[in-house]
Amino acid sequence: MTIKEVLVPDIGSFKDVEIIEILVNVGDSIVTDAALMTVESDKAAMDIPAPFGGIVKELRIKVGDKVSAGSLVLMLDTSSDTTPATASPVVKSFVPPAPPGGGAGGEGNSPVANVPQPTHPAPEVPAHIPPRHQPDPVAAHAEFAAGKAAHASPSVRRFARELGIHPGGADLSRIKGSGPHGRILKEDVQNWIKAELAKPTGEAIGLGFPPAPVIDFAQFGDIETQALSRIKKLSGANLHRNWVSAPHVTQFDEADITDLEDFRKSMLDEAAKSKPGGVKLTLLAFLMKAVVNAMRTYPQFNASLAADGENLVLKKYFHVGFACDTPDGLVVPVIRDVNKKDVMDIARELAELSELARERKLKINAMQGGCFTISSLGGIGGTAFTPIINCPEVAILGLSRASMQPVWNKASKSFEPRLMLPLSLSYDHRVIDGADGARFTSHLRLMLSDVRRLLL
Numbered sequence: 001m002t003i004k005e006v007l008v009p010d011i012g013s014f015k016d017v018e019i020i021e022i023l024v025n026v027g028d029s030i031v032t033d034a035a036l037m038t039v040e041s042d043k044a045a046m047d048i049p050a051p052f053g054g055i056v057k058e059l060r061i062k063v064g065d066k067v068s069a070g071s072l073v074l075m076l077d078t079s080s081d082t083t084p085a086t087a088s089p090v091v092k093s094f095v096p097p098a099p100p101g102g103g104a105g106g107e108g109n110s111p112v113a114n115v116p117q118p119t120h121p122a123p124e125v126p127a128h129i130p131p132r133h134q135p136d137p138v139a140a141h142a143e144f145a146a147g148k149a150a151h152a153s154p155s156v157r158r159f160a161r162e163l164g165i166h167p168g169g170a171d172l173s174r175i176k177g178s179g180p181h182g183r184i185l186k187e188d189v190q191n192w193i194k195a196e197l198a199k200p201t202g203e204a205i206g207l208g209f210p211p212a213p214v215i216d217f218a219q220f221g222d223i224e225t226q227a228l229s230r231i232k233k234l235s236g237a238n239l240h241r242n243w244v245s246a247p248h249v250t251q252f253d254e255a256d257i258t259d260l261e262d263f264r265k266s267m268l269d270e271a272a273k274s275k276p277g278g279v280k281l282t283l284l285a286f287l288m289k290a291v292v293n294a295m296r297t298y299p300q301f302n303a304s305l306a307a308d309g310e311n312l313v314l315k316k317y318f319h320v321g322f323a324c325d326t327p328d329g330l331v332v333p334v335i336r337d338v339n340k341k342d343v344m345d346i347a348r349e350l351a352e353l354s355e356l357a358r359e360r361k362l363k364i365n366a367m368q369g370g371c372f373t374i375s376s377l378g379g380i381g382g383t384a385f386t387p388i389i390n391c392p393e394v395a396i397l398g399l400s401r402a403s404m405q406p407v408w409n410k411a412s413k414s415f416e417p418r419l420m421l422p423l424s425l426s427y428d429h430r431v432i433d434g435a436d437g438a439r440f441t442s443h444l445r446l447m448l449s450d451v452r453r454l455l456l
């Protein structure tokens with residue numbers, strides 16, 4: 001057995017960068033150039049590739065660690081390295097190919113010319129050994145043109161999928177990679193989306209908008225320019241796409257939560273003393289249960305349009321996301337299997353995930369797989385709003401501030417003070433009919449007006 005240390009290679013100006021994802025496990029058999037982990041600085045994220053192949057014996061890093069060039073990543077048993085000769089550890093393999101004429105991966109064509117690339121210390125290669133593992137630039141270019149499989153790590157493919165780009169499909173292969181061997185980096189995906197959205201004629205979505213005027217605001221008074229946070233830029237691109245691609249209808253309604261709030265308040269002390277560590281029993285936790293109950297009754301709300309546009313994919317699981325306001329912008333953590341959890345567990349998870357989100361420690365997989373989203377602005381204010389669907393989900397529920405209202409009681413022929421919660425349900429009209437939108441909020445009203453129903 002030959003055990004070798006795998007160190008972080010020279011990563012340009014990146015120092016003390018955070019590991020945001022580890023892409024291999026102990027026991028994995030990897031080949032040269034396989035992505036080992038993704039690191040991220042304030043400016044960019046990049047995958048760290050394996051300098052040689054073998055079997056992972058020990059991981060010496062974990063998500064959240066900070067690394068620099070030379071940091072120990074893992075121990076690799078290289079005795080079983082099955083990497084074909086073309087991918088031998090001739091470390092030149094990390095140097096991006098420089099195709100003549102600006103083909104795929106060429107610097108001139110790179111969407112992010114200033115993003116530092118992972119480079120290896122250039123080895124002394126004897127003159128008689130030809131540089132290996134250098135893809136033919138013409139072939140690489142042809143691959144893009146033909147829309148064949150694009151060269152991207154799993155994490156980048158997952159990231160692209162979150163943004164609605166179908167990995168392996170024509171979209172991903174339209175992106176030019178600026179990484180080693182033309183590999184598509186996360187920044188390439190971001191820049192591609194940005195460029196598509198910025199197309200002045202609305203070409204990306206075929207709307208034929210006239211170009212937005214470029215205005216120098218300084219001519220009207222003092223201004224200050226602030227860079228958008230990374231989350232704002234990403235969520236902005238997503239929100240824009242979702243807003244224009246899904247025909248939204250918003251159904252407004254009100255639920256009488258007087259009894260629910262009485263019950264919740266009566267349980268606050270007990271919840272605060274519950275093990276482990278107590279929990280704040282929030283209204284949102286009850287709303288999660290009510291939404292799942294309504295999704296069971298109206299399964300088209302727990303669905304996504306298939307990529308072919310011909311089918312509806314109905315989900316049998318109930319993962320519900322919630323919009324969480326953080327100093328850097330909006331994120332949507334997802335609570336899994338809400339149908340299998342009780343309100344206390346959901347409240348606990350809501351608190352944990354919100355805290356992680358605000359501390360920027362939320363893992364990517366904690367924001368994936370959602371079936372439906374709730375956006376609660378009730379703690380802040382407002383009477384109603386039109387939330388944007390978190391595609392490929394087909395509906396989102398907005399909650400505004402509950403207020404005491406005089407409600408007509410037919411039986412006693414009098415107005416009664418009742419605590420009314422405003423509901424704003426946006427849905428994708430391609431999937432959900434108006435009548436079903438109204439049925440869904442009516443169902444929610446029923447569930448919320450009598451908390452015992454949530455047990456059924």
Ligand code: CAO
Binds near residue numbers: 322330379399
């Ligand atoms: N009506 C009246 N009061 C409400 C309420 C409602 N619908 N919802 C919550 N409140 C009150 C709570 O009772 C609580 O009051 P106390 O502090 O007196 O107990 C306070 O508001 C805070 O509520 P909470 O702790 O239950 O938190 P929350 O569930 O309201 O919010 C979270 C959690 C993560 C959803 C929230 O922090 C958040 O980020 N909201 C913003 C979401 C957002 O930005 N959506 C917009 C997306 S579209 O751009």
